[in-house]
Amino acid sequence: MPLSTESQSEDEQYVxxxxxxxxxxxxxxxxxxxxxxxxIFTATANGLKVTVxxxxxxxxxxxxxxxxxxxxxxxxxxxxxxxxLTVLLDCLNIFGGSSVGGSTALRMCYRGxxxxxxxxxxxxxxxxxxxxxxxEPEEPIDFEFSSxxxxxxxxxxSESLKEAxxxxxxxxxxxxxxxxxxxxxxxxxxxxxSGNAHYDYSKDSDMxxxxxxxxxxxxxxxxxLLKPSTKALAISCKVSVRxxxxxxxxxxxxxxxxxxxxxFVEYFCCPxxxxxxx
Amino acid sequence: MxxxxxxxxxxxxxxxxxxxxxxxxxxxxxxxxxxxxxxSVNSSRSAYACFLxxxxxxxxxxxxxxxxxxxxxAIKSVLxxxxxxATLEKTVEKCHISxxxxxxxxxxxxxxxxxxxxxxxxSYQDSESLEAVFxxxxxxxxxxxxxxxxxxTVVHFPTSLEEVTVTVSDERMWVRNHVEDDAERSKAxxxxxxxxxxxxxxxxxxxxxxxxxxxxxxxxxxxxxxxTGLPVSMYLDEPGSPMVLSVTxxxxxxxxxxxxxxxxxxxxxxxxx
Numbered sequence: 001m002p003l004s005t006e007s008q009s010e011d012e013q014y015v016x017x018x019x020x021x022x023x024x025x026x027x028x029x030x031x032x033x034x035x036x037x038x039x040i041f042t043a044t045a046n047g048l049k050v051t052v053x054x055x056x057x058x059x060x061x062x063x064x065x066x067x068x069x070x071x072x073x074x075x076x077x078x079x080x081x082x083x084x085l086t087v088l089l090d091c092l093n094i095f096g097g098s099s100v101g102g103s104t105a106l107r108m109c110y111r112g113x114x115x116x117x118x119x120x121x122x123x124x125x126x127x128x129x130x131x132x133x134x135x136e137p138e139e140p141i142d143f144e145f146s147s148x149x150x151x152x153x154x155x156x157x158s159e160s161l162k163e164a165x166x167x168x169x170x171x172x173x174x175x176x177x178x179x180x181x182x183x184x185x186x187x188x189x190x191x192x193x194s195g196n197a198h199y200d201y202s203k204d205s206d207m208x209x210x211x212x213x214x215x216x217x218x219x220x221x222x223x224x225l226l227k228p229s230t231k232a233l234a235i236s237c238k239v240s241v242r243x244x245x246x247x248x249x250x251x252x253x254x255x256x257x258x259x260x261x262x263x264f265v266e267y268f269c270c271p272x273x274x275x276x277x278x
Numbered sequence: 279m280x281x282x283x284x285x286x287x288x289x290x291x292x293x294x295x296x297x298x299x300x301x302x303x304x305x306x307x308x309x310x311x312x313x314x315x316x317x318s319v320n321s322s323r324s325a326y327a328c329f330l331x332x333x334x335x336x337x338x339x340x341x342x343x344x345x346x347x348x349x350x351x352a353i354k355s356v357l358x359x360x361x362x363x364a365t366l367e368k369t370v371e372k373c374h375i376s377x378x379x380x381x382x383x384x385x386x387x388x389x390x391x392x393x394x395x396x397x398x399x400x401s402y403q404d405s406e407s408l409e410a411v412f413x414x415x416x417x418x419x420x421x422x423x424x425x426x427x428x429x430x431t432v433v434h435f436p437t438s439l440e441e442v443t444v445t446v447s448d449e450r451m452w453v454r455n456h457v458e459d460d461a462e463r464s465k466a467x468x469x470x471x472x473x474x475x476x477x478x479x480x481x482x483x484x485x486x487x488x489x490x491x492x493x494x495x496x497x498x499x500x501x502x503x504x505x506t507g508l509p510v511s512m513y514l515d516e517p518g519s520p521m522v523l524s525v526t527x528x529x530x531x532x533x534x535x536x537x538x539x540x541x542x543x544x545x546x547x548x549x550x551x
Contacts, residue, residue: 123514160392163369167361167396184395195383195400202393 016043016079016110019071023106023121025257026064027092030085032235032255032265033060035228039085040137041117043110044078051140052085057270058225059141060232070259079110082135083117091130095123103258110134143268150245151219152179154186155210156201158236159252164188164199165230168223172196174272175223180216180241186241190223209238219247220272229253232265247271279309279345279377282338288373288388292360293505294329294532298353299497301327301534305353306408308376309341317408318353323535325495326410334343335529337372347377349383349402359386359398360458363505369394409512412535416514419446419487422480425503425510431471441498444514445488449475456490456539474517479509489514490539491521499523499534517541 011017031053033039040051047066053059062251064073093103107120116131168175172190179186186201186208203211229251233239236253243249251267283291294316298305302318302325309315313332319325333339360366372389379397388396431453435442441456454470457463475481503510503525513522518540525532 090462160394161361163365164333164394167358167365192355194352194358195398197358197399198395198397200395200397201397205393207394209390 003214005209006115011139012108014073015075015112016108017071017073018043018048018069018106018108019264020068020108021070021107022258023092024103024205025068025259025261026106026262027089028235028257029062029064029255029265030089030092030101030251032232033059033228034085034231036133037084037086038082038138039088040080040082040140042078043074043167048215050085050220053141053165054228056141056227057222058228059143059238059268061266061268063264063266065263068263079112081110081113081117083132084135087132088117088119091119091128091132091153091176094121094124094128094130122159141153143250143270144245145242145248145250148251149246150242151215151240152213152247153210153240154179154208154213155238155240156165156186156203157207157209158233158239160201160205161239162233169194169197170223170227175219175226176218176220177241177243177249178216178218179213179241181213182216185211185213202205210240212265217243217247219243221247221249221269225269226267229267232267236265279341279347279375280338281309281314281340281375282370283335283373283375286367287335288360288370289363289366290335290506290530291331291373292363292366293502294331294530295353295356295360297498297504297532298327298329299357300501301325301495303353304350305344305356306348306350306405307402308348308407309345311341314339314375318521319408319410320495325492326535327498327533328410329530329532332529332531347379347403348407349384350408351400351402352406355398355400356386359388359396359400365390367429382500383425394499410535412520412522412533414511414524414533417515417522418483418485419514420482421451421478421512421514422509423478423512425500425507427473427477428510429500429504431473432493432500433468434469434471439493441490442493443488443490447486448483449481451475451478451481478525479486480511483517487514487517489517489521491536493534495534496523497524499532502532514538522525 035054038053042049048064050062104123106123109118116133119130121128169190169192171192176189184200185203188199190197232253236255238254240252249269253265255263298318302320306317313330315330317328353515369390370388376385383399383401386398439455443456445452451473457466508525511524520535521538523534
């Protein structure tokens with residue numbers, strides 16, 4: 001394979017080398033978090049974390065574990081750079097990105113601070129080399145979301161949420177999420193031009209894999225901030241919805257890739273405003 | 279008012295609302311003794327549609343006796359309740375419709391599989407009852423066909439086409455795209471289909487004439503007829519007088535009344551202004 005014929009000496013210049021037999025396993029999950037152009041890439045021994053932020057109120061993270069890659073070599077403890085995600089996705093799909101006619105193999109190399117990210121893409125014996133300039137990484141927001149502060153948590157099969165999200169009244173500025181140990185248990189509400197709508201999920205539903213709600217919590221989140229998360233929802237099989245004592249929302253999507261491996265996408269979103277509890 | 283729709287009838291109700299949305303922007307709701315009437319009219323008042331769902335259509339239909347209520351609401355907002363037919367068919371088990379006159383709203387509650395409950399509270403405006411006067415019994419030409427026959431006919435016309443002309447003789451019906459008189463003939467494309475009388479379940483012609491009407495609303499009715507498999511009756515009279523399309527079965531009735539182009543050229547011009 002042409003990608004493996006790189007000379008040993010050239011390889012040594014790179015602080016990060018990641019190989020994938022199927023570039024779609026990366027591009028699909030990155031597509032799910034594209035809401036802004038700029039993404040922060042953080043590589044550690046665990047794998048790759050890609051972060052996108054919007055309005056300092058929302059953050060999307062995609063986690064691609066090291067073992068998803070056929071090769072994942074890291075010379076430093078952690079490597080951080082910022083890159084234009086749209087450009088990266090265009091490059092990953094340079095061969096059309098369709099699943100028919102074989103997959104695109106990817107070799108991703110980074111030489112270190114100030115250097116471009118180099119992509120070697122190969123399909124059917126044709127190799128394309130893409131160099132994408134990297135930027136000074138911004139410090140991602142720390143939402144200080146810790147599991148010890150989680151007040152309510154539900155895990156749902158994505159199927160049932162996909163339906164709700166596809167039907168949500170987009171004339172509503174906010175999505176209100178109610179989680180409660182009592183009825184309505186888990187409720188999504190919208191307040192649109194023509195009225196309001198509530199979607200109630202029973203805690204005993206077979207779509208509900210886990211229901212851990214201790215206190216009644218009602219929070220509103222900007223629809224415009226949550227809308228991008230539907231892309232992750234679409235490719236996921238399970239979703240965990242958590243809120244902490246401050247009302248910060250965490251949505252964790254479990255995504256199964258083409259090869260049946262599991263990746264995660266996580267969204268954090270700040271609540272819109274205080275809602276008086278009824 | 280309390281109505282409960284179950285099983286496949288939820289989809290029928292949804293389809294009716296979708297075809298009404300092809301007519302106008304507003305849905306007129308009127309619970310009556312003889313059933314729930316859903317109506318719509320277009321902005322130029324040249325097309326009107328009405329569905330009447332008999333009490334037997336519902337698994338429960340109760341209205342307070344002497345209720346004289348009529349309202350209108352944005353049809354778009356009602357469509358959000360019945361947006362996806364795939365979901366309606368696969369997951370909705372029961373639809374509950376109730377009226378809250380204190381809060382000026384109608385609540386649609388969908389009971390879905392896996393214990394999911396969808397509640398839509400939609401606000402309405404009080405309105406006069408909407409009723410079109412039409413007389414289909416005295417129409418010269420009456421036809422009835424399976425929806426498939428008509429769907430296969432209109433499929434040949436582009437969606438951008440506004441009007442079709444139906445010409446009838448004793449044993450044939452021709453359907454062709456209507457070309458404006460002032461259109462340049464050399465650039466116009468004409469599509470014409472001929473249907474023989476034996477393709478229809480009923481074919482009674484008293485007057486040989488050509489009727490021109492809007493395709494959009496016709497397609498709207500076909501959408502409903504095709505999904506329910508109900509035959510479509512067409513009542514055509516003279517050019518310029520309204521035509522009626524109707525579908526009926528034991529528990530529902532749908533009537534679409536469409537204006538037709540008048541033969542009188544000057545009148546037709548001023549009408550369109």
